[in-house]
Amino acid sequence: MNVRAQISMVFHLDKCIGCHTCSLACKNIWTDRPGTEYMWWNNVETKPGTGYPTLWEDQQRYRGGWDAEGKLKSTGKAWIVANIFHHPSMPTMDDYYEPWTYDYQELFNAPEGPDQPTARPISLVTGKHIDIEAGPNWDDDLGGSPVYAANDPNLAALTPEQRRQLFAIEQLVFFYLPRICNHCLNPACVAACPSAALYKRGEDGIVLLDQKRCRAWRACVPACPYKKTYYNWSTGKTEKCILCFPRIETGQAPACFHSCVGRIRYLGVLLYDADRIHEVATMPDEELIEAQRSLILDPFDPEVLAAARGNNVPESTIEAAQKSPVYQYVKVWKLALPPHLEFRTLPMLFYVPSMAPVMASRQGDTLDHLSQDLFHDIEQARVPIRYLANLLAAGSEARVRYALRKQKAVRWHRRSVTVGDVDAEVVRRMLREADCSPEEADAIYRLTALSTFDERFVIPPGHREMGVETQQDPLMHKQQAGFGFIAGPRRGL
Amino acid sequence: MQTHCPIRRMMCVQVMLLASFLGVRAGLAQETADYFRTRCSSCHTIGAGRLTGPDLKNVVERAGASGKDREWLIRFIQDPQAMIQSGDAYALKLQRETPGNAVMPTQPDMTRALAGSLLDLIEAESKLERSQFGGAPISLAPFTPEDVQLGRELFRGIRPLAGGGPPCISCHTVGGMGTLGGGRLGPDLTLVNERLGGPKGLSTWLLSPPTPTMQSLFKVEPLKPEEIHSVAAFLNQSAQQGVPADMSGPLTFFLLGLGGAIGGLALCDGIWSKRFRAVRHPLVHGQREQGDE
Numbered sequence: 001m002n003v004r005a006q007i008s009m010v011f012h013l014d015k016c017i018g019c020h021t022c023s024l025a026c027k028n029i030w031t032d033r034p035g036t037e038y039m040w041w042n043n044v045e046t047k048p049g050t051g052y053p054t055l056w057e058d059q060q061r062y063r064g065g066w067d068a069e070g071k072l073k074s075t076g077k078a079w080i081v082a083n084i085f086h087h088p089s090m091p092t093m094d095d096y097y098e099p100w101t102y103d104y105q106e107l108f109n110a111p112e113g114p115d116q117p118t119a120r121p122i123s124l125v126t127g128k129h130i131d132i133e134a135g136p137n138w139d140d141d142l143g144g145s146p147v148y149a150a151n152d153p154n155l156a157a158l159t160p161e162q163r164r165q166l167f168a169i170e171q172l173v174f175f176y177l178p179r180i181c182n183h184c185l186n187p188a189c190v191a192a193c194p195s196a197a198l199y200k201r202g203e204d205g206i207v208l209l210d211q212k213r214c215r216a217w218r219a220c221v222p223a224c225p226y227k228k229t230y231y232n233w234s235t236g237k238t239e240k241c242i243l244c245f246p247r248i249e250t251g252q253a254p255a256c257f258h259s260c261v262g263r264i265r266y267l268g269v270l271l272y273d274a275d276r277i278h279e280v281a282t283m284p285d286e287e288l289i290e291a292q293r294s295l296i297l298d299p300f301d302p303e304v305l306a307a308a309r310g311n312n313v314p315e316s317t318i319e320a321a322q323k324s325p326v327y328q329y330v331k332v333w334k335l336a337l338p339p340h341l342e343f344r345t346l347p348m349l350f351y352v353p354s355m356a357p358v359m360a361s362r363q364g365d366t367l368d369h370l371s372q373d374l375f376h377d378i379e380q381a382r383v384p385i386r387y388l389a390n391l392l393a394a395g396s397e398a399r400v401r402y403a404l405r406k407q408k409a410v411r412w413h414r415r416s417v418t419v420g421d422v423d424a425e426v427v428r429r430m431l432r433e434a435d436c437s438p439e440e441a442d443a444i445y446r447l448t449a450l451s452t453f454d455e456r457f458v459i460p461p462g463h464r465e466m467g468v469e470t471q472q473d474p475l476m477h478k479q480q481a482g483f484g485f486i487a488g489p490r491r492g493l
Numbered sequence: 494m495q496t497h498c499p500i501r502r503m504m505c506v507q508v509m510l511l512a513s514f515l516g517v518r519a520g521l522a523q524e525t526a527d528y529f530r531t532r533c534s535s536c537h538t539i540g541a542g543r544l545t546g547p548d549l550k551n552v553v554e555r556a557g558a559s560g561k562d563r564e565w566l567i568r569f570i571q572d573p574q575a576m577i578q579s580g581d582a583y584a585l586k587l588q589r590e591t592p593g594n595a596v597m598p599t600q601p602d603m604t605r606a607l608a609g610s611l612l613d614l615i616e617a618e619s620k621l622e623r624s625q626f627g628g629a630p631i632s633l634a635p636f637t638p639e640d641v642q643l644g645r646e647l648f649r650g651i652r653p654l655a656g657g658g659p660p661c662i663s664c665h666t667v668g669g670m671g672t673l674g675g676g677r678l679g680p681d682l683t684l685v686n687e688r689l690g691g692p693k694g695l696s697t698w699l700l701s702p703p704t705p706t707m708q709s710l711f712k713v714e715p716l717k718p719e720e721i722h723s724v725a726a727f728l729n730q731s732a733q734q735g736v737p738a739d740m741s742g743p744l745t746f747f748l749l750g751l752g753g754a755i756g757g758l759a760l761c762d763g764i765w766s767k768r769f770r771a772v773r774h775p776l777v778h779g780q781r782e783q784g785d786e
Contacts, residue, residue, distance in 0.1 A: 054773035061772055088767045095772045134773055147777055 002274040003308040006205035008326045010336045013354040015264040018176035022256035035234025037099035037124045041241035042256045044178045048152035049139040053095040056227040057153040063089040064225030065343030070282045074222040089222040097134040099124040154390040173382035175354040181228040181241035182347030186281045192223030206243045211489040225343035236491035249462030268324030268458040271297045281344045288341045320460035335403045337392040356383045378404040409434035413441040525610045535698045539624040544694040550619045570608040573597040592690040636726035644727025656714035667731045674742030686732035696725045
C-alpha cells in the first residue's frame, strides 16, 4: 500500500445558482493577462448544454483521456511522428471563443443620429472589430437550446420521448455545472507532455505545469478530456488551474471556493492508494465508480495511518484527512460522484447531483404549478436519471439513484424534525430505503446547509518551512523571500 | 699553422654570400616556373606554337621589334584587360590574333616583381633548344568514335573520373544533353573548342585549368591525360555539330519542380485532410441550415 494525500473537492450542484462569481474571482486573479483572455480555469456551464469548449465531453472529436487498455487516446509514439506539428483533435480558437472587449470610445464619439450609440466589440486577438459568434457561456440558462442543449453528448442514451419531454415548454429544466481542473489521480495531461512540464505534486496531488519546461507541444490540450489545460498564445506556454496553491499553502481556500455565494464548494484531503491507480483505471466502465471509491482509504484505519506515516505524510495532513468533508460526501455518504469517470483519468473533483424538483405538471391542457408531492419521486425528476448517470456516474443509474434517494430522505427527515407535518413512519421507511440513519441525515444536513468556513475547507498546513529547510535556513529564507526578480515565462526554449 | 690572410677570409665570406644568394635565386626560379606551369601553360607554350595565347618564345625581342619595351610587357602581364581598354594598339592587335578574341585573364596575385621574374624565366627558357614548357603531355592522336563515346560518359558522370572530381555535367551543359540539360553554373561548352583554339588548346587548358572554380576543383584531383583526350573528343564532336544547349532546359526544370511541389502539397493535404476540423462552427451552422430547410 502506497498511501498518498490528495486535496480533493466536492461541488454541491443543488446549491449552485449559476452566478459565475467563481469564474470571475479566478479570472481576476490568474487569467487577466495577454494570451489568457480566452481561458476560464473555472467556468460554469448550463446542463444540458455543450459547454466550453463546445462539446468538450465528446471524445470522438477531442480524443481525450485513456482507453480501457491504459493507453492515451490522443497520441502515441508512432502517431505523433505524422502529426508532430499539428494535432488534429486540438480545439480551435473558434471551439473556445474569440475573446473580445469593447470599443467604448464609440459611445462618446458617435455622431448624432436617430439610434443609440453602441460600443463595438473588438477582438482581443486581432484588435479588429468582430461580430461575436460565441462566448464561454454562450448557452447559459439554455440560450440557443435547440442548437446547444439538444446536442449535449450526455443525452446520447435517452429515448426520443425523454428528449422531447426535456425540452418541452414549461418542462424545460437545467442545472449548473461549475468546472475546474479535477487534479486527477491518473492525469492524461501529465502523461501526454513530451517535455515532462506537467507534474502531480507529491504532497497534495495538485497537478501543475512548469512554465520553464513547457515547450508548446500542446499535447496536454487534446489529452485532457475535460479540456482544462489552455495554451497561452502570447507566452507560448500552456497554463492550467493551479488550485490557487499559493493560497492553499497559506491556509486559504482557493479563490473560486472562497468567493462562492452558494457555498457549494468543499475542499479536503483524501488518502489514497497510489499502487492501485493503473489497476483501477483499466477496469470495465461499470466497475469504475466502486473501484475509484475503493482507492480512497479510511483515514481512521490504523493500517492506513501506519502506511501513511511510513510514506512521510505529515501528521497534520492525516488530521486534515480525518476532518475532510470530501471524505464524508464521497466515501461515507456516497452522495458525491465523479464527472465522466469513463474518461479514466480518475478525477478528484466530485459532484453531488441536483434534485431538480418538479415545479409544474401538465393536467390535460392546463399546467398545475402546485405539486401534490412535497418532494417528488426521484424517478419523476425532470432531469432524467439516465442523463445524470451519463454525466456523473459512468452510466451507472444505480449510483445516481442512491445519491438522489438519500438527499430526498434527508429532506423528509428534516421536514419531520423542523415542521413535523409528515408521518414519522414514512420518514423512517424513506431513510431505511435510502440506506441512511437519522444521525447521518442530520450530519448531511449540517454539512450541506449549516457548515462554516472551516468545516467546508479543511486545508492541510502547507509546511513550507519543511520544504525550505531542505534548501536553506527557514528564518533566512523568510527574510529574503519577496526580493529579487521573478522571471516571467518567455516563448521558446 | 694558423695564418691570418685577410684576402682568403674575404673570399670565404663572398663565396658563402654568393652561394646563399644563388640558393635564393634558384628557389625563386623554381617558384616562378611552378607559377608559369599552373597559371600560364594552359594557354601559352615556349617554343611549341600557339595554344589559346601566343607562343612566348622570344617574346621580349618580338615586342622590342614592335617598339614595345620590357616595361610595356610588365604592365600588360599585370593587367591585360586595362591595357586593352586603354586602347593600346599593340594590345588590341594581340587580342585580334587570339581565337574567339579572348582576353588574357588578370591574375589577382600578380605583382610587378613577379611579372619581371616571369619575363626572366621566358627569356631564359627561350634560349634553350627545348624548353620545359615546350608542349604538354597531351595525346594528339586522332579522335575515334570510342573516344567520343567515352568522353560523353565521362561528361555525364555515367563513368566516374579516375581522380574523383565531379563530372562536367554538374556545372556545364552542351548541345544534346537531353530535356533537363546540364548545370548552369559554368558556361555552355558546345563551342568551347573554338574559344580555346582547337582540341590542342582545350586539352592543354584541361591539363591545368586556370580559372578559379576549375582550379579549386581539379588542383587536388587532376584529370588523367586519357580522360582529357576523351572529353576533348566529345567536346570536339559537339562543336562540329554546333547545336547549342536546348534553352527549354531551365523551363522544363522549373516546371518539373513546380509540379513536384504542387503534387507534394496535394499529398500532404490528403494525408492531413482533417486538420481544418472544427466543432462549434459546424454544430451551430449545420443546425441552422437544417432548421431552415
